[in-house]
Amino acid sequence: xxRVTSVQxxxxxxxxxxxxxxxxxxxxxxxxEDFLDWEFLTAEEAILLHVRxxxxxxxxxxxxxxxxxxxxxxxxxxxIRRCANRCDFCFVDGLPDGLRDVLYVRDDDYRLxxxxxxxxxxxxxxxxxxxxxxxxxxxxxYVSVHATDPMVRRYLLRNPxxxxxxxxxxxxxxxxxxxxTQIVLSPGVNDGAVLEQTLRELYEFGPAILGxxxxxxxxxxxxxxxxxxxxxxxxxxxxxxLVEARAAIACRERGIHWAFGADELYLxxxxxLPPAEIYDGFDQVENGVGSVRWLQRQIERGVSELHxxxxxxxxxxxxxAMGQLMPMVLDPLARHTGAAFxxxxxxxxLFGASVTTAGLLPGTALQQALAGRRDLDLALLPGESVNDxxxxxxxxxxxxxxxxxxxxxxxxxxxxxxxxxxxxx
Ligand code: SF4
Numbered sequence: 001x002x003r004v005t006s007v008q009x010x011x012x013x014x015x016x017x018x019x020x021x022x023x024x025x026x027x028x029x030x031x032x033e034d035f036l037d038w039e040f041l042t043a044e045e046a047i048l049l050h051v052r053x054x055x056x057x058x059x060x061x062x063x064x065x066x067x068x069x070x071x072x073x074x075x076x077x078x079x080i081r082r083c084a085n086r087c088d089f090c091f092v093d094g095l096p097d098g099l100r101d102v103l104y105v106r107d108d109d110y111r112l113x114x115x116x117x118x119x120x121x122x123x124x125x126x127x128x129x130x131x132x133x134x135x136x137x138x139x140x141x142y143v144s145v146h147a148t149d150p151m152v153r154r155y156l157l158r159n160p161x162x163x164x165x166x167x168x169x170x171x172x173x174x175x176x177x178x179x180x181t182q183i184v185l186s187p188g189v190n191d192g193a194v195l196e197q198t199l200r201e202l203y204e205f206g207p208a209i210l211g212x213x214x215x216x217x218x219x220x221x222x223x224x225x226x227x228x229x230x231x232x233x234x235x236x237x238x239x240x241x242l243v244e245a246r247a248a249i250a251c252r253e254r255g256i257h258w259a260f261g262a263d264e265l266y267l268x269x270x271x272x273l274p275p276a277e278i279y280d281g282f283d284q285v286e287n288g289v290g291s292v293r294w295l296q297r298q299i300e301r302g303v304s305e306l307h308x309x310x311x312x313x314x315x316x317x318x319x320x321a322m323g324q325l326m327p328m329v330l331d332p333l334a335r336h337t338g339a340a341f342x343x344x345x346x347x348x349x350l351f352g353a354s355v356t357t358a359g360l361l362p363g364t365a366l367q368q369a370l371a372g373r374r375d376l377d378l379a380l381l382p383g384e385s386v387n388d389x390x391x392x393x394x395x396x397x398x399x400x401x402x403x404x405x406x407x408x409x410x411x412x413x414x415x416x417x418x419x420x421x422x423x424x425x
């Protein structure tokens with residue numbers, strides 16, 4: 001059963017009398033469990049919909065509609081599938097106390113992997129889930145492999161019953177499912193020979209594995225430092241050598257790069273980022289893989305559409321990691337727009353200075369960085385630093401921050417998206 005949270009006006013759902021609180025029970029006789037069932041089972045032109053209204057009345061609707069016309073309901077959020085693992089580097093363990101409850105949920109959900117590109121380990125898949133992945137063709141999935149060696153993987157996941165990943169992937173691949181994979185690099189555990197083996201076995205698995213990224217483990221002040229550490233510069237350089245060796249093989253044999261190091265891996269290694277061409281389709285850009293090159297490309301493509309910024313002063317707030325790389329992104333933007341961009345790297349006061357990603361910046365740190373800055377016409381904030389409800393990690397809302405600082409604020413993912421309209425004079 002799925003509950004309706006709202007009904008859009010002038011839609012089939014409104015015409016049928018569905019409303020907030022209506023329970024969607026079944027489509028064509030099949031019980032509904034979550035949004036996946038709803039989306040896939042209602043994709044037909046003609047459906048039989050069984051509902052229970054908030055007053056308890058059960059009704060069956062025989063619906064025919066033009067293909068593609070939405071029924072017009074919003075659904076309650078799916079119950080998140082909990083994680084069966086306890087990785088030492090888990091981000092949840094690295095959270096301070098007192099944040100929003102939802103941040104402490106360890107999710108490991110193949111549905112969100114398909115829908116949003118969240119990485120899942122697949123260790124909590126039941127036969128019924130496998131069936132659904134196959135039936136609904138949930139592809140590509142984003143999978144955290146970490147190591148193909150079952151013992152190493154179980155150790156990393158702290159899950160002695162984690163099933164072997166390669167047979168799991170094979171079963172799904174035989175039904176046409178494809179995967180983007182990642183390896184979170186934990187030094188002394190899955191680097192060196194283990195990393196070489198993992199990259200090789202995933203590559204040799206065949207074209208169902210579309211690519212593999214290597215991301216250095218990231219810890220906060222609160223993480224389990226007695227159990228896990230971040231890789232050194234030398235360890236990151238060694239990992240880059242393995243990634244690039246595998247990419248060279250993939251280039252020769254398949255004409256794609258396939259293996260990628262996250263930007264953070266290059267940063268920590270002190271090695272220059274590779275060019276944009278190596279990231280294939282930028283499939284893992286949300287995972288911090290090729291983000292800087294992607295930004296540069298977005299700016300190159302969109303900058304000629306930006307007008308009216310000459311002489312404006314724009315503050316660009318970001319985490320301290322991107323702070324080092326941002327000048328190469330901002331210089332062309334300043335040249336083309338005539339605006340002055342000031343980079344404002346912000347230290348993370350919530351998780352500690354070692355957490356350098358922009359997406360985890362708390363509102364209070366951004367507020368401190370902008371206090372008294374009347375010289376700025378506009379401040380650009382990392383788009384990924386707020387959730388869908390406009391809340392930062394520390395639960396400050398964007399509205400509260402905007403009221404507390406003296407300039408206009410805009411969220412941005414690639415600068416171009418936030419600069420189409422100049423700020424008021
Ligand atoms: S898989 Fe590991 S890192 Fe991810 S939520 Fe579970 S315990 Fe945390």
